[in-house]
Amino acid sequence: MAGAVVVALLAGCTSGSPAGPGAGPSGEPVTLRVLAGSELADLGPVLDEAAAATGVRVALDPVGTLDGAEAVVSGAAAADHDAIWFSSNRYLALQPEAQARLGTATDIMSSPVVLGLRRSVAERLGWVGRPVTWAEIAAAAGAEQFTYGMTDPSASNSGFSAVVAVATALVGAGSALTAPQAASTAPALRDFFAAQTLAAGSSGFLQDAYVRRATGADPGEPVDGLINYESVLLAMNAAGNLPEPLELIYPADGVITADYPFTVLAGASEEVRDAYRRLTEYLRTPDVQRTIANRTHRRPAVPGVAPAPSSALVELPFPGQADVVDALLTSYFDKLRRPSRTVYVLDTSGSMEREDRIGALRRSLAGLAGADPSLTAQYRRFRGREEVTLLPFNSLAGNPQTFTVAEDDPGPDRQRIADAGAALQAGGDTAIYDSLESAYRLAERQIAADPDRFTSIVLMTDGENTSGADIAAFRAYVGSLPAQLRGVPVFCVLFGESSTAEMEEVAELTGGRTFDARTVPLAEVFQEIRGYV
Amino acid sequence: MTAPSGRRSGRRVLSWLLALALLGVVGFVVIRDIGGDQPQPAAPIVVTGVIGSEKLAFFADQRVRDVFRANGLDVRVDPAGSRQIATTVRVDDYDFAFPSSSPAADKLLAERPAARTYAPFSSPMAVATFTPIVDVLTQAGVVAPGTSAFDVHRYLALAAAGTRWDQLPGNTAFPARKNVLLSTTAPCQSNSAAMYLGIASYAANADSVVADPAAAAAVVPAVQPLFRDQGYLPPSTEVLFEDYLSAGMGRVPMALVYEAQYLAEALSPDPVLPAEARLLYPRPTIFSRHTLVPLTPEGDRVGSLLTTDAQLIALAAEHGFRPIDPRAFAEAVRNRGLPEPPTLVDVVEPPSYDTLEGMLTSLGCTP
DSSP: OTTOOOOOOOTTOOOOOTTOOOSOTTSOOEEEEEEEOGGGGGGHHHHHHHHHHHSEEEEEEEOOHHHHHHHHHHTHHHHHOSEEEOSOSHHHHTSTTTGGGEEEEEEOEEEEEEEEEEHHHHHHTTOSSSOOOHHHHHHHHHTTSOOEEEEOTTTOHHHHHHHHHHHHHHHOOSSSOOHHHHTOOOHHHHHHHHTEEEEESSHHHHHHHHHHHHHTSSSSOOOSEEEEEHHHHHHHHHHTOOSSOEEEEOOTTOBOEEOOEEEEETTOOHHHHHHHHHHHHHHTSHHHHHHHHHHHOOEESSTTSSOOOSSOOOBOOOOOSHHHHHHHHHHIIIIISOOEEEEEEEEOSGGGGSIIIIIHHHHHHHIIIIIOOSTTGGGTSOOTTOEEEEEEESSSBOOOEEEEOOSSOOHHHHHHHHHHHHTOOOOSOOOHHHHHHHHHHHHHHHHHHOOSSEEEEEEEESSOOOSSSOHHHHHHHHHTOOHHHHTOOEEEEEOTTOOHHHHHHHHHHHTOOEEEOSSSOHHHHHHHHHTTO | OHHHHHHHHHHHHHHHHHHHHSTHHHHHHHHHHHHHHSSOOSSOEEEEEEEOGGGHHHHHOHHHHHHHHHTTEEEEEEEOOHHHHHTTSOGGGOSEEEOSSHHHHHHHHHHSOOSOOEEEEEEEEEEEEEHHHHHHHHHTTSBOTTSOEEEHHHHHHHHHTTOBGGGSTTOOSOOOSSBOOOBOOOTTTOHHHHHHHHHHHHHHTTSSOOOSHHHHHHHHHHHHHHHHTTOSOOSOHHHHHHHHHHHOTTTOSSEEEEHHHHHHHHHSSSOOOOTTEEEEEEESEEEEEEEEEESSHHHHHHHHHHHHOHHHHHHHHHTTOEESSHHHHHHHHHHTTOOOOOOOOOEEOOOOHHHHHHHHHHTTOOO
16 A cells, blocks of 8 residues: 555544555655754664654764754755754754755654752752752852753753753743843853853763763762753663662753654655655654653653643743844853863874874864854854963973963954964974873863863874873873862874874773764864863 | 546445444455445545645545545645745645635735635634633633633733733742743744734734734734744644643643644544643634645645535534534534534634735744
8 A cells, every 4th residue: 555645643633544654655665864963863763663664764864953953054954865853943943044945844752951960969959849940050050059061052952952941041031032131141140050060062972971970980070960851861860870860850930842853854855755754654653652752751742642741841932033042152152151271282293294184283273263154163162261272292292372262352362372273383203191291280280270160181193102101101190180180081083193092091081082083074073072171 | 527526425425434334454445445346546646735734634534535535536745834835835846735824825826826726614713721821811801701702902911011920910820930922833934823913913903904014014013022022933833732732831821723723632532632721712813714726637626625525524624624614513513512612703804915924024034
């Protein structure tokens, strides 16, 4: 029954489609190429079953929220994708060009972004079994009564939703944020974000780092909680590897909920649209909705599948204008979040001399200084209040140059960093570990002078260590670090002929991670790292 | 046209009875087998349409599909906002367009002249809400006690003052720190929001349909915040109503929807309306006239069947729509033992397409 296609439906609809959708009209299996949020990887088994049942296979191509929005708006997404599937189309829909790029959108499931806190901390704060508002949460954060981690809002929708929810609840007047409200630096907002002690460019890293710190596998201080999707927090509790379960706090004044609209791109062929219809219809059948809920802890989109929620979770209005969201993100990065301190340990040994190495490094720093005009890059630049140190090295660590970016007029300071990057010259040997140790000593002095910052080290090297201390010596060095330095992660860029094994060990020892710039342009990797520092 | 459909009607009734008797796959196979025994074209003609999302459930209903199939048509539909249908959707990909109101259809018709259009059914705009909200609104004077009449003027006064739910006197049931605002769809895309604009602009224009650019400009300051203050708006009424059904009062305390969406749930064999679901009618309200614009001869057949086929008319009524003949609607409601919906006397006409477009442009919608 190739034609037995039933369109997406309301739950009351009785069709149920027992004959089941078959393969495409031609009888051939179809693959939909879908640009998607990385967290949808957990739907793998459901999508495999969907492929078996409908003949429609889904190839998920993971990408960050803003990168994805940009690809859709520019039309690049349509070149090699049939559909998009992100946690929300809200940000995308604000872009004036987006509307004409999108076809039908079908909500598949939902999950609100909430606060998960270690149960003992939630109990100590008196937040179990009673309504808690964002204002109370901000007050406790400002009084340093708890710490939390969240993802970078320019990389991941959960962090993005959190920033919108907190700002709307704390400075909004009951309706959607206005541009002046979005630019607010009200004390409650600063208080709230001051308690964030763990940042991450992806939801996966955030969860891992939380668990590793909680269990002592990571050298960093444990964090009391996470802001993330309800589904992620429930899954972490269900995984059973937390020393202490997370208590989910649903702020009484409201949340922002991800609704996962599976959206076919405009101009898709009839074959694609037909496959899309069959797949979404299948995903919205009550049984599949229940399977999704059980496996992923997300809420079903189809009414009547799950019991009605017992308490009314208030949904906060999401800003309806792009300039409001842009003002909010700019304010968050340059004024509200805990400022960063980043020491860039940069290999300028002889092997870097090639134009595609030292040149790429200079361009990467220029990109972070503002030369890259893309939507994502705009939020990955050196931020207002950030303390940036460039520590070039070859046979020895060179002279560090430290820049503090002005809060209100960051442009000139960014340019100074770009100029310093442009002046880097290659020559000499590669003393990686001596230089890393120099970076830690430098960070120690900087932390002593100004402790309230996210401090991280970024290591970029294109070769193996040829001079000074070796990895074993560094291992011992890390083991001897005082507590406040043991929490300083090293984010390692794999580039040229650098030693993957050693770089991974450095990341592991310090609670950082590696980034591969051998297959991805160095400038993109430098931007990606920004989500973590 | 008339003769073949008359000849087929006997088989349709038989198929329908069998389908009732032998549910699910058995029924389906039987229908197919019967079809195989009769001199019917081997494969139905695939007809595609782009429709307002609130009609999805109707077209997805197996009984509706069976009627079309019995007439040799396999109707497949994509949902889209009515304004999108009138503007951005590539209608050339389709056999028919079925937006949710006459202004959108008029626009399509102006660019794609069709021999005729079909308006098989209509539905008044209504407010889907919850009993505790109705109580709060009654106290606030928006709902007349014991009725389902939602006073648009009173509501607009509350909204204009930026009143929050937690500021309404005596409101302990829903003390949300959120403005009292009807949840709507995006007016730039969706017909139901455009109809709401019609209602609100009528009230803001001293109870008169906005008919010229000067009047349109004069009401914009009053109507703009009704949308802007909500922030992001869902693209389709289907999504909005589904949020109402599944996310509950905290997300959507009161939603401007089509009466048909709510009634379709109430009339379905297993309704999933929330326990405290209530339906109110704005005073005044607007009837949304669902208008099918044929783009090919096959599309025309769909329009013709929807207008003339007794079974499709009855099924449309079961999906909550009000067909041209009011008896089908009254019967569907009576058969389910539901109270008859109130007679709506305070009904106004939507503005013309051009006036509506003018107001939408003032609201920031790009063509």
